[in-house]
Amino acid sequence: VDRALVESAQRGDHSAFEALAIGTADRLYAIAHLILRDTHLAEDAVQETLVRAWRDLPRLRDPGRFDAWIRRLLVNACADQGRHRRRWSSEIQILGVEPAADDAVGSMADRDQLERGFRRLKPEQRAVVVLHFYVGLTTPEVADTLGIPLGTAKSRLHYATETLRAALEADARGSVAATTGRPA
Amino acid sequence: MTDQRSAEDRIALWLEQEAAGFLPDQVLDATFERTRGLRQARRSAWRPSSTPRPIPALIAAGAAAVVISLVVSGLPREPDSNGAVIPTTPIGSAPMPVASPSEAGPSTAQPTAQPTTDSEEPWSEPFESRVHGYRIWHPLSWMPARATVHSKSDTFDAPYPSTTRLSILRRSRPADESFDLYVETIPHRAKKDGCHWATSGVIFIPLTQRPFTRTTIAGRDAVVREECGFVDAVIDVEGDVLVIALRTGQRTPGGDRYTFDRFMETLELEPPAPAG
Numbered sequence: 426v427d428r429a430l431v432e433s434a435q436r437g438d439h440s441a442f443e444a445l446a447i448g449t450a451d452r453l454y455a456i457a458h459l460i461l462r463d464t465h466l467a468e469d470a471v472q473e474t475l476v477r478a479w480r481d482l483p484r485l486r487d488p489g490r491f492d493a494w495i496r497r498l499l500v501n502a503c504a505d506q507g508r509h510r511r512r513w514s515s516e517i518q519i520l521g522v523e524p525a526a527d528d529a530v531g532s533m534a535d536r537d538q539l540e541r542g543f544r545r546l547k548p549e550q551r552a553v554v555v556l557h558f559y560v561g562l563t564t565p566e567v568a569d570t571l572g573i574p575l576g577t578a579k580s581r582l583h584y585a586t587e588t589l590r591a592a593l594e595a596d597a598r599g600s601v602a603a604t605t606g607r608p609a
Numbered sequence: 610m611t612d613q614r615s616a617e618d619r620i621a622l623w624l625e626q627e628a629a630g631f632l633p634d635q636v637l638d639a640t641f642e643r644t645r646g647l648r649q650a651r652r653s654a655w656r657p658s659s660t661p662r663p664i665p666a667l668i669a670a671g672a673a674a675v676v677i678s679l680v681v682s683g684l685p686r687e688p689d690s691n692g693a694v695i696p697t698t699p700i701g702s703a704p705m706p707v708a709s710p711s712e713a714g715p716s717t718a719q720p721t722a723q724p725t726t727d728s729e730e731p732w733s734e735p736f737e738s739r740v741h742g743y744r745i746w747h748p749l750s751w752m753p754a755r756a757t758v759h760s761k762s763d764t765f766d767a768p769y770p771s772t773t774r775l776s777i778l779r780r781s782r783p784a785d786e787s788f789d790l791y792v793e794t795i796p797h798r799a800k801k802d803g804c805h806w807a808t809s810g811v812i813f814i815p816l817t818q819r820p821f822t823r824t825t826i827a828g829r830d831a832v833v834r835e836e837c838g839f840v841d842a843v844i845d846v847e848g849d850v851l852v853i854a855l856r857t858g859q860r861t862p863g864g865d866r867y868t869f870d871r872f873m874e875t876l877e878l879e880p881p882a883p884a885g
Contacts, residue, residue, distance in 0.1 A: 437649055446640065450632045451631050459628060459629075468633065476644055476752065476754070479647060480647055480752055483650055540627075554624075558624050586617065
């Protein structure tokens with residue numbers, strides 16, 4: 426991110442802020458969509474993030490940390506959206522879905538199993554997974570971005586990875602069962 | 610068995626495949642429409658007093674009344690910490706008992722939250738909600754977020770680091786349900802024995818659940834209640850209700866009634882836009 430743009434936006438230059446926003450919006454949207462698994466919630470989360478970013482930008486002490494700072498705003502916005510969804514709709518049905526036998530091979534199976542495993546994670550756990558595996562941050566960078574202790578970031582990542590790995594292993598067992606005719 | 614390396618590669622690949630493409634232009638346009646009308650915070654801005662100042666009486670009472678337990682056992686769910694709207698009964702749980710306005714018991718003094726607004730804070734031009742049918746004024750430093758659908762509330766957030774939020778939502782009231790009956794279905798913020806907040810331990814303030822009390826807001830019949838850092842209100846609006854919640858984020862038995870009343874003094878009701 427262009428440091429001069431950030432500094433201009435901090436001084437109230439709306440054109441500079443729009444340039445910053447346009448430059449980061451798609452990436453933020455991708456992250457929000459991965460965390461929330463819902464297009465509309467992700468759009469809302471990005472909008473809230475950008476509005477808060479504009480409002481609070483003058484308080485960002487180090488313009489060089491804009492990326493990490495706005496990612497933290499985004500994850501907080503995703504958590505807000507996630508809480509809203511849990512309160513007003515039921516995700517119970519997602520947890521009850523059984524894998525289809527003919528999906529139990531290849532990447533389609535990965536997709537289904539990972540999706541299922543991912544939806545079992547809390548938004549804060551999803552955020553760690555997305556920042557680490559998708560954005561490519563190291564665990565200390567994830568901790569720094571989210572403002573959480575390194576140990577917390579490590580434990581969230583470990584738990585989330587194990588959950589997803591278990592989902593993949595369940596798929597592998599289902600695949601064997603489908604091949605051999607034995608129940609998984 | 611799937612080995613660790615392979616699992617991580619598959620997770621990364623899946624995330625890459627699942628990542629959304631481009632944020633729709635209209636979302637960015639709507640965002641900029643909001644930010645163009647929004648003032649930025651100042652570095653040395655007035656700090657809203659969401660951080661509770663020492664309240665001698667509360668501290669004195671707190672020594673006896675506030676229990677911090679590091680062992681959480683059978684902890685009831687904490688009161689709604691979002692404050693977006695007054696919650697409905699959670700799916701799969703029994704409705705919580707609620708006192709009706711007519712059952713208002715003896716009033717007991719409750720420590721209230723510190724006001725988020727102060728008398729020096731300038732208030733803005735009106736915020737008009739066509740979705741929920743009202744107009745209200747808010748402090749310049751607060752950030753409004755307009756609901757775009759009827760199922761979502763309009764929200765007004767106090768500036769950082771405050772977590773105070775005012776939420777307003779219009780809901781239909783069933784034709785065969787009186788206003789009083791509707792109010793009775795609204796759960797308490799407090800559990801039966803008091804306010805619970807789950808943090809690194811448990812913060813608990815004993816409290817008798819408080820009933821809604823009758824009042825008038827914007828010239829309409831209304832009820833209002835302070836409980837566990839919230840001020841909740843419901844206004845009777847011609848077959849609908851306007852549900853209002855002011856969350857302070859403070860751990861006090863009462864809410865920020867001062868700020869709530871300042872908002873309500875500016876509230877004007879209007880017909881909402883048709884749903885759909």
